[in-house]
Amino acid sequence: MHVKSIHAAGLSALIAASVGTTALAAEVNIYSYRQPDLIAPLLEAFTEETGVKTNVLFLNKGLVERMKAEGENSPADLILTVDIGRLSNAKDEGVTQPVDSAAINGTIPENYRDPEGHWYGLTTRGRVVYASKDRVPQDTISYEELADPKWKGKICIRSGQHIYNVALVASMIAHHGEEETEKWLTGVKDNLARKPNGNDRAQAKGVFAGECDIGIGNTYYVGLMQNNEKEPEQKDWANAIKVLFPNSGDRGTHVNISGMALAKHAPNKDDAVKLMEFLASPKGQELYAERVYEYPVDPNAQASDTVKNFGDINPDKLPLAEIAKNRPKASELVDKVGFNN
Structure with missing residues (x-):
């Protein structure tokens, strides 16, 4: 498995270990409100496709506060969380940056993304x-x-x-x-x-x-x-x-979302955007939605059989x-x- 679930101190130590030697190559550090086991298959598929490894720091609270405290030294590249409130709060607190990607905008409907590109819904x-x-x-x-x-x-x-x-x-x-x-x-x-x-x-x-x-x-x-x-x-x-x-x-x-946002000081920005584009792809949305029993936001992506059995959603x-x-x-x-x- 290429997916690593790392506690706060562990991820910080991992980043610190690279200081003064070489920067972490082809890795993306994810701060997540979603349990690591829920997103592991999705991240494994990304690594298999791109060769880019992922490190996941799971927090059940205080994600934005942690990033603000870390400031420019934050190792976070990508935020994965649930609820429009948490995503909009991350933007309002200044810990995200905009992304302008034709690949992402092509699969995420306008009503499920921030007008300025600070966050995107996935499911x-x-x-x-x-x-x-x-x-x-x-x-x-x-x-x-x-x-x-x-x-x-x-x-x-x-x-x-x-x-x-x-x-x-x-x-x-x-x-x-x-x-x-x-x-x-x-x-x-x-x-x-x-x-x-x-x-x-x-x-x-x-x-x-x-x-x-x-x-x-x-x-x-x-x-x-x-x-x-x-x-x-x-x-x-x-x-x-x-x-x-x-x-x-x-x-x-009324629907709410699971979504993503690029961290303001992402040290691995290019690879983080690459992961965002993978998550936004029909394949990524279907993998994610199946794992968490949610609906893909891309109308061309398929929901799982379990979700389809709930009934049609408008x-x-x-x-x-x-x-x-x-x-x-x-x-x-x-x-x-x-x-x-």
Whole structure:
């Protein structure tokens, strides 16, 4: 295996060891919020195709703060992360640089990339409804409908301040404005079966246990549960739900992204851009999407069979950069209506 998963101190030591001798040749250093085992097959394929090795530093928090502290001496070449909030924050905090590549722009639709080229989406996940197969007869739904009193005491959701839900609220602001979104958010709160808690899988578990009839979660968690051999009880949670794609018949379902950004002080810039172009290629997107149970952003790339079985997705065409601008206000509204109370 050419893929190396290196802890923070290890990667720093690796870089330091090259100082005063020779620069690292044909390598790319990746700071990642995604688990190394999820991206390993993708990076192995890149190395086999190009001969360029990769080193992965996995962090579950503090990635941007670390890069700011490292400054010009940062060994990071590429950032891999999830959520438009994290990508836009990396840009806002000044740890990325723009990339202008015809190869990347040719496969990444405009609404899934930063207008200035600081970040690019690679795969999408829908923010969908996990509906009970037994207790919810309808097969269509809208986000607006979640505030309908008919769902009172029947909705499960994780914290309203989680980045996935903040992005959803931000998209509602983009479509309806702050005032209407506040009313909507209050209505959803009034329909909750319990205090927001847990992760997205916990919402499917809540539906399975009869605590609620619908849960809000990302599509990829369904694939993770369906194929979880270590905790097979999660297969029961997945089998208890059907995936409903909100607003699929009109503006489309809100999606978020897994994406990439070139580090501001990338010491191996040329090879890092080469990796970005590989990740953006149909082959790279398909490999990545299959591994993480997400949808490729390239309309010509194929989703995995597991993902296809979720159903057809009609993603919201609103540029994610526009949605990201509403994230601060969305977070304020979550607190204003006391959503987590």
